[in-house]
Amino acid sequence: MAKADQKEEGMESPKPTILHFSHSHPLELTNLSTLNINGKSQLSCSGCKQKLSSKYAYCCLSCNYFLHASCSQLPPEVRHPVDKDHPLCLSAVAPYPGGVFKCSGCSEPGSGFYYACGSCRLELHAQCANMPLHIRNPAHRHPLELSVAVARGGMGFFCLVCGKYGRKSWRYRCKSCVFDAHPGCVLDKNPPPEPEIIPEPSERSIPEEKKGSKSSLTREIGGRVMETAAVAIVSNVIGSMFS
Template sequence: MLGPSYSCKECREEETFHHKSCAKLPLGLPHHPLHPLHPLILFDEYNSEVNKEFSNCNVCKEYCGEYCYFCYRCNFKLHIKCGSLAPTTEAPEVHHHPLTFFWKLITFTCDLCGKEDKGMPYVCNPCGFGIHTRCANFPRRLKVVQHNHPLNLIHSLELHQSNSQLCQLCFLKVGSKCDFAAHLDCAMSRGNMEDINLLELKEEESAESKSMLENVDSKLDQSVDSEICKVIKTIVREDGTKIATKIKHFSHEHDLKLTDEVPNNKICDRCVRAILTPSFYRCVHCSFFLHISCTKLPSIKQHPLHQHPLTLTYHKYFFCIVCGQWCNGLRYFCQRCYFELDVQCSLASNTLTHACHEHHFYLSTANYNQKCSICGSELYRVFHCTTCEFVLDFKCTTLPQSAWYNQHEHPFTLCYTPEDDSGEYYCDICEKERDSKQWFYYCADCNFPAHSECILGEFPNKKN
């Protein structure tokens, strides 16, 4: 919530806040043009005993929220935004003439966002320009998490198909002359919009702000972090490189020693992935194992999936909001809004190449769910191929390329196509049929195929 607001001191723990403009709403609208027959009363849906059915506005069809204007005689509901619409509005940054609200439902194409819709737009009578009421209230400048600079609002008349490119948030086509462009809905979504007050950004400070935004990752993502891993003992190799042979990791009570042995069926206790390299850390007091790479994770990380800095913590049981899975071990956590991100998901970047597909993937954070082409799950944070519309969710993207299973002597490799052309495929663990289109794990030495769920369990990022 930006700008002045009112709050209740007695209900502070419940975070009861109201915009200053909302607190000054009239209690009644006796003769509103959208419902002139009966008076409309300001109505609290959450606390009222009169009508317990939460519903949408009869005009804009959007959810009314906690408060709306309500007619007790005919059950007519009006969104407070629709009830407060000005008859005319000045929008010089969007259009050079005053815009008048059209009080009847019509089908039109918004000249700002380019979408066809049925509703009551703001229109310009002299030249036929028309936009959604919600588009008329969009901020003219905002900041998104995935881009370093503030974005300026332009309307669809300025777009040129010859310069058509992709929205850098959802990666669907949008025409623009800019290097970075985004759909209005994508930029305004809660997960994409940066939580900063751009009203305080002065023109003379723009150069300084630009430098600060561009350097935020380099300041936060440091490869050496004494808060995460304290080096107790090191050795110097012949080439002059220093190797930490004894460390203290913040997530474990005992000291860890570097081991140079060939691992067999060992799992890292903090990222829950197989240890396949000959060097790793282990505890001499208990059965605790740790990847070398897990000791080099930064304590604070600015990630394109979240608008606040994330802190590395250890938790026995948590839910990653990005891949939709229960996990344990290391996580990146936002104390401010309780956002939890698994380490594997945190390592994903904006662009991705994957062995399952010939084209590049791009991180897509649309404001609607997109269906994964492999497992069929629907999430709004996915990786999207712009060439052939192939989609991967984070669960499939972060599946380990190699994994151990119980006491099997060889590691299993993730496979994307059937091992032969027999047409009949079964899992050698559960002995049930496998879908030839689904990924599976395979031991080539033993000709041993298995479901990914049978190898990793229901949640790959959770240690059993």
Template sequence: MDYKHFSHPHNLIIHRAYELGIQVNCSGCNSPCDNTTTAVHACHPCNYFLHDHCANAGRYVKHPCHKAHPLILLPHPTYAGNTFICNACGHPGKSFSYCCTPCEFDLHVGCAFLPISVTHKAHQHELSLSYGVPVVPRRGSNTDHEYCNICKNILEARHWAYSCQNCDFNVHTACATKEVVPGLYQDD
């Protein structure tokens, strides 16, 4: 079955990742389409591929982290340099983003659909998604930043994290999960 996707001028054909016979990256999120991916939407002549969750991502979402405006799915950045910085993880992006142009607010597709809570083997309690890391003053410390309890690197206060507030346990979203929950936020 082939169909038209708003992000590409040609029809896309749905395949299983292993049927492609080659390793490809998703043109929507720029991550590998591996054998665990259930479906890949492909335009072979253009070398254009989409994970199922990127191909089926809603065009608009109302996200709790940005209540002022709906976020619009864009197939490529509109900024000079053709890149954006994700407000959730702080990493640059060159492909799909959920964007609020008036606010210059952007999210990777994967960051937009992170689960609200996760469990992780490194901590005994459920971890909740926080839209910014709370910096807790510590006795005898003059630092104004937190460290990820998994990778031990700095957690930027303006970026998202998973946290257990009761235990002061904070981790990067990427350290806590790779899970994406498509359709988590829908336009009502």
């Protein structure tokens, strides 16, 4: 997942069990295909509120709490140009009725994990906070920059990709050409399927003479898997928000 003002880094290999700030019980990495529960196909992640799209997820079965492995590894703080003076902190539930907040990036309501600055009264979907600051897209010959200055005149801005007006929200733009576009029109809406997560085996299951090579391979594969999974989740969610 691309982070504002940070280098893109591979995420950690998923661990068999984690303690996460969003839930009071340990979460276990679980093969969802082995679960025998009603409505399994409709299970959603408590972090991004999207359908569980991979074979494995972190679960607390006694509470019906589920979390994408990539959502479990969101950074606790990010720096973002929308607030140059303060870091934005990750929170699980907004302190408003029903836990619903209004995102300052897309102007849409949200109820999952979000980043906030309390002193500036600023809240962002985790997906909006992690949109890339610069992208290239075949729709325009120049690089496009994420503009966090909300267009306030009339209906907002005119998207030169879909030909429709944008809501009062962020947009990607080329300043030299006055080219504006919805994020959902220039970000990939159809990323490759989320690859299968390979759980890291416990130390006891690895013969002593093979620990180094096996663990190293698992971490390398897991890091690539987590990075691709995060990009897939962000692209899917942002595409639906801004289309």
